[in-house]
Amino acid sequence: MSIRVIEGTVSRILPSVGDLDRPFWTGGRDGRLMIQRCSACRRWHHPPTADGCPECGGEMAFEAASGRGTVFTYTVNHQQFHPEVPPPYVIAIVELDEQPDLRLPTNLVDVDPDDLSCGMAVQVLFERSGDVYLPLFQPVSSDDPIESTESG
Ligand code: ZN
Numbered sequence: 001m002s003i004r005v006i007e008g009t010v011s012r013i014l015p016s017v018g019d020l021d022r023p024f025w026t027g028g029r030d031g032r033l034m035i036q037r038c039s040a041c042r043r044w045h046h047p048p049t050a051d052g053c054p055e056c057g058g059e060m061a062f063e064a065a066s067g068r069g070t071v072f073t074y075t076v077n078h079q080q081f082h083p084e085v086p087p088p089y090v091i092a093i094v095e096l097d098e099q100p101d102l103r104l105p106t107n108l109v110d111v112d113p114d115d116l117s118c119g120m121a122v123q124v125l126f127e128r129s130g131d132v133y134l135p136l137f138q139p140v141s142s143d144d145p146i147e148s149t150e151s152g
Helices: 020-032
Strands: 004-008 032-037 061-063 069-076 088-094 103-107 122-131 132-139
Touching: 020 032, 020 122, 020 132, 032 132, 069 103
Parallel strands: 004 122, 103 132
Antiparallel strands: 032 061, 069 088, 069 122, 088 103, 122 132
């Protein structure tokens, strides 16, 4: 799977990157979606926590997730609230394939809002703005080899 990195074209309110969540915001430099994972029980967790694992108290460390997920829910914004952010744009919560409750708020790009549906398969791409690589998601392309092929 090739991970796309696109240059930011619209002004974004960039996250303030701290030591805690730096791997999440900069992993896109290496094409990797970095998510915290418990070294003991192996559960994933997002957003990053400075405490131990919420499940077992184990030590948390960042690991590269697959970048694959499905649209959990979404909304299409048609109202231009910010002068430099043209509508329509899609705000979504994506559930990563790694774990059923592992969800990220994000934007969906390269998709016609009319073609969206909950449960749609998506994959990560990154929008670079300076040192920050924002994880965005796009539909899984139909020619992607991970899609199951029909026999015959
Ligand atoms: Zn744990």
